[in-house]
Amino acid sequence: MTLLEIVNVEARYGDLNALFGVSLQISAGEVRSVIGANGAGKSTLLKVIAGTMPATQGSIKFNGHDIKGLSADKRVRAGISLVPEGRRIFPSLTVEENLKVGAYSKRKGHWDLNTIKALYPLLADRWDRIGFHCSGGELQMLSIGRALMANPEILLIDEASLGLAPVVVAQVYESLSQITSQGTAVLIVEQDMRQALKASTYSSVLLEGRVVLEGKSAELNENAIHKAYFGMGDR
Amino acid sequence: MVWTNAIIQGLLTGGLYALLASGLSLIFGVMRIVNLSHGDFSILAAYGVVALAIHSNMWVGILVSLPVMAILGYLLQRTILNRSLSQGALAPLLVTFAFSIIIQNLLLQFFSADNKSIQTGRFASMSIHLLKNLQIGILPLVTFLMGIFVTLTLHVFLNYSRVGRALRASSDDPGAADLVGINNRHIYGIATAIGLFSAGIGGVLFGMRTQFAPSFGPIALIFAFEAVIIGGLGSLWGTLIGGIVLGIGQSIGAQIRPSYGVLAGHLVFIAILIFRPQGLMPKQKER
Numbered sequence: 001m002t003l004l005e006i007v008n009v010e011a012r013y014g015d016l017n018a019l020f021g022v023s024l025q026i027s028a029g030e031v032r033s034v035i036g037a038n039g040a041g042k043s044t045l046l047k048v049i050a051g052t053m054p055a056t057q058g059s060i061k062f063n064g065h066d067i068k069g070l071s072a073d074k075r076v077r078a079g080i081s082l083v084p085e086g087r088r089i090f091p092s093l094t095v096e097e098n099l100k101v102g103a104y105s106k107r108k109g110h111w112d113l114n115t116i117k118a119l120y121p122l123l124a125d126r127w128d129r130i131g132f133h134c135s136g137g138e139l140q141m142l143s144i145g146r147a148l149m150a151n152p153e154i155l156l157i158d159e160a161s162l163g164l165a166p167v168v169v170a171q172v173y174e175s176l177s178q179i180t181s182q183g184t185a186v187l188i189v190e191q192d193m194r195q196a197l198k199a200s201t202y203s204s205v206l207l208e209g210r211v212v213l214e215g216k217s218a219e220l221n222e223n224a225i226h227k228a229y230f231g232m233g234d235r
Numbered sequence: 236m237v238w239t240n241a242i243i244q245g246l247l248t249g250g251l252y253a254l255l256a257s258g259l260s261l262i263f264g265v266m267r268i269v270n271l272s273h274g275d276f277s278i279l280a281a282y283g284v285v286a287l288a289i290h291s292n293m294w295v296g297i298l299v300s301l302p303v304m305a306i307l308g309y310l311l312q313r314t315i316l317n318r319s320l321s322q323g324a325l326a327p328l329l330v331t332f333a334f335s336i337i338i339q340n341l342l343l344q345f346f347s348a349d350n351k352s353i354q355t356g357r358f359a360s361m362s363i364h365l366l367k368n369l370q371i372g373i374l375p376l377v378t379f380l381m382g383i384f385v386t387l388t389l390h391v392f393l394n395y396s397r398v399g400r401a402l403r404a405s406s407d408d409p410g411a412a413d414l415v416g417i418n419n420r421h422i423y424g425i426a427t428a429i430g431l432f433s434a435g436i437g438g439v440l441f442g443m444r445t446q447f448a449p450s451f452g453p454i455a456l457i458f459a460f461e462a463v464i465i466g467g468l469g470s471l472w473g474t475l476i477g478g479i480v481l482g483i484g485q486s487i488g489a490q491i492r493p494s495y496g497v498l499a500g501h502l503v504f505i506a507i508l509i510f511r512p513q514g515l516m517p518k519q520k521e522r
Contacts, residue, residue: 050414052410052413052414071413071418072413072414073413073416073417073418073419074416076414076415076416077416081414081415082414084411084414088408088410088411088414089411090403090404090407090408090411090412091407091408092403092406092407092518093400093403093404093407097400097403100397100400101400101401101404101412101415101417102415104397104400104401104404104415104416104417105415105416146415147414147415149415150415150416
């Protein structure tokens with residue numbers, strides 16, 4: 001059953017085209033990764049799905065409905081949550097308040113303050129700390145926790161590992177299985193190829209705004225990915 | 236005793252300035268809009284009560300005109316101010332300046348330039364004796380308590396309600412607020428609705444205390460501004476303290492010489508700007 005289906009999506013920053021005819025399909029409960037170098041269009045792809053950036057071409061269907069015209073806040077209410085680049089935690093709100101704001105859309109489901117505490121015990125220890133004073137790892141967990149509070153059907157994670165200590169990266173990736181076990185699909189965007197392949201069932205490699213390679217994560221040849229990642233293969 | 240009296244009367248007046256200022260502080264805190272028409276909306280609410288009191292009574296006037304202020308605030312935000320927000324910092328400033336001019340001229344048109352006041356009967360002159368030479372008016376006391384009540388209510392709303400937290404989140408980072416499903420434009424509408432509602436409370440109490448004319452808005456605005464700056468930008472309790480400091484300053488000045496009251500208030504304001512520009516209680520990053 002296809003949860004999210006994007007077909008031939010294009011997006012641009014002014015005169016600069018950032019995505020060229022990108023297509024993707026994600027099913028419920030699946031982890032899918034998009035790998036690519038800096039500037040390959042990974043974050044742009046997530047922004048287009050989350051609705052913070054418009055798609056100039058193509059279609060975006062969620063649960064069979066066209067959502068291209070929906071604003072970002074309405075897409076959250078529909079069941080799409082983004083963990084954005086840079087975490088974007090509210091600096092003057094406490095950990096608890098950040099999570100409560102995450103539930104603003106009032107979507108019902110497995111995730112609430114208690115289940116998030118169980119998922120990331122570290123956050124429970126930092127409960128009354130304001131976002132401004134949280135460390136990078138805490139911010140990343142809080143950002144995922146905040147997105148989960150909306151009980152999304154699909155969770156989009158932008159650079160889960162960026163700037164984090166390896167221990168924290170491992171914790172974050174471990175938590176993905178608990179998230180998908182609730183039926184939530186996860187789309188992760190990564191520069192760290194190995195991490196992304198290990199966590200996902202299906203992967204796409206993005207180069208200069210185009211999907212240049214895709215397949216089951218376990219079956220993708222590392223050499224082929226390297227070539228695709230850096231654009232050295234014959235396309 | 237005259238000085239104690241001056242300080243207490245100033246303290247009570249401070250509650251009025253806090254009421255005039257709290258909405259200004261909220262609107263600035265959430266949207267970074269400097270509402271130059273804030274004082275005019277206060278005066279508009281007072282005129283609303285005057286007009287309605289002719290046909291019924293003062294209480295009906297208050298019960299009708301304050302909610303109308305809130306609705307007006309929401310609609311103005313959704314239709315005009317939100318649009319101006321995307322045009323840079325200057326556009327909303329000019330829009331609120333335009334509101335100020337429009338309100339003043341409409342009031343002149345409908346009510347003339349004559350002074351008006353809200354008739355409260357005996358209420359405005361009632362007082363209680365605290366000590367032999369010290370008595371405080373019921374109206375100033377009610378005004379002061381209302382200032383504390385409104386600040387407290389806003390505090391509870393912003394910290395413990397779903398929409399209040401959304402307001403703070405939106406103030407921190409509107410882009411991230413979008414990503415948790417908050418419709419910033421709706422939230423901004425609510426902020427302005429609350430802002431004008433509280434401006435209305437201040438205006439009505441102001442109108443019970445003294446006479447007013449259509450041109451009084453900017454005067455109310457200056458006092459409100461000074462209260463916000465003295466207290467510290469973005470802090471509601473700071474605004475209450477700022478209003479009180481301004482009130483006491485004016486009252487002590489007036490005790491020295493009656494014509495020095497307003498001047499003394501401005502001097503306190505300038506002193507704060509020079510020696511503590513962040514205000515007495517600036518917005519805290521940590522708790």
